[in-house]
Amino acid sequence: MNGQPDNDTVTSEDTLPEQMRVRREKRERMLASGIEPYPVSLPVTHGLGQVRAENPDLAPDTSTGRIVGVAGRVMFLRNTGKLCFATLRAGDGAELQAMVSLKQVGEEALSAWKADVDLGDHVFVSGEVITSRRGELSVLVDEWRMASKALRPLPVAHKDLAEETRVRQRYVDLIVRRQAAETVRTRSAVVRSLRESFHERGYLEVETPMLQTLHGGAAARPFLTHSNAFDIDLFLRIAPELYLKRCVVGGIERVFEINRNFRNEGSDSSHSPEFAMLEFYEAYGTYDTMAVLTRELVQEAATRVFGTQVVTLADGSEYDLSGEWASLTMYESLAEAVGEEVTPETPAERLRTLAASHGLDLAGGGAKLGHGKLVEELWEHLVGSALHEPTFVRDFPLETSPLTRQHRDKPGVAEKWDLYVRGFELATGYSELVDPVVERERLREQSRLAAAGDEEAMQLDEDFLRSLEYGMPPSGGTGMGIDRLLMALTGLGIRETILFPLVRPE
């Protein structure tokens, strides 16, 4: 509850707020006089935007002779007695004014308009396209009908809803706040751009299981569910990785999937329990070629959606995504930050000391963490969060990258990068580990960690290993959060980029 009377569970009419009671009474009154407040169909001939497009640049007080039938939601009402103005808005944001004049519609239709139409109602009007004396493109109404009577009052259209109401009642947010509707369009355009970029490169889009029998593909805590038919427990997937690799084994050598992942972890301004994920794999690719492709995907999305690779963020600042992106390695940049040598041989104990002396407050002083986790935590704290420009961070500790190939030259390091944008992780790419024997060893170690209580550790997936034993071509793989990509391109928070984020029930 957030303080309002709980209108949704009110059953008795006389306890409703006045404004809701009045609208229900209007509906009843219309029904009683034989007027349908929710007609099945209306003779719409034009969209609101279409009328605008077909009647550009008319001088004030013009009559066009063109008759149209249009419908839209009433956003503003201006009533001067014998002449009523209404601003109708369509779902795409197009607006058109309706003018209901006594002279045109007569006494009865005019007073019905005044009595029945509220802000927020959908109405249909037909009449001639004209401009008013002030030059506003309008429909001079010959006939009007209710298209759908709204029973709840529209919030004030001039102020944003409170944050919580925006998220809980996104449908209202979408009606009232242009930016909310715009974000939905931007997201759709970005996803479309990704698909186009992949199709141009000969990739196939697939859909792999979201209900999985084993927990694997990433380090994260899963949601658990149950199949009644099979009487087995199932995991909501934390990643599609192990199935997409099966695809590559099977000969789908350029493959991508855009779908939901679920992680049973905290939710904050950059994490959501369910989030849209893009993963893509390319036979004979490496983490170097995947970095190039990832940059191109982001740049092509920016160009297609905004027409520029210098995007304007929600706070008005500009962010440059163009050109080549910076690149650094994890161990070297960390060594520079702490002022002493850090390598895959640096003992965990030394890393714990460094963490303490740099104000990194790890649980239990990091006693439970091994070398790899400590390096990543230190790096994130000292380097990652300060990276503003788009930057590839390369060559991660091998032990925390169980699905990644050992670096071709550097011992103890994996061919893995993370892409950082404005201080958060946008994507991660690999030269994939395809040796089934090494992979089995890595997954055995993971299952030992899981048995020891690590809830993020993977289970050993025999069928996945079997697939590798048939031979997977050397491949590059990448994952990128769609919600994160929207954040990168727009500067919005994750709750703004997700239409209906999970919220605790009212």
Next chain:
RNA sequence: GGGGCGUUAGCUCAAUUGGUAGAGCUGCGGACUUUUAAUCCGUAGGUUCUGGGUUCGAGCCCCAGGCGCCCCA
């Protein structure tokens, strides 16, 4: 997990030290045939998130809880 802040009319928000809970928009009634968040006159609308406590008196103070936001881990 810890700390801080918030929760008041349909919506967005006020309310001095503890002393009759207000405004704008919205709604309702009225005036107005060219408005652009129309304007003008009148008017209604409240379990101040919930439960308990202190007090002559609580939106405000105390305790417990709900929900949300921010910071830290």
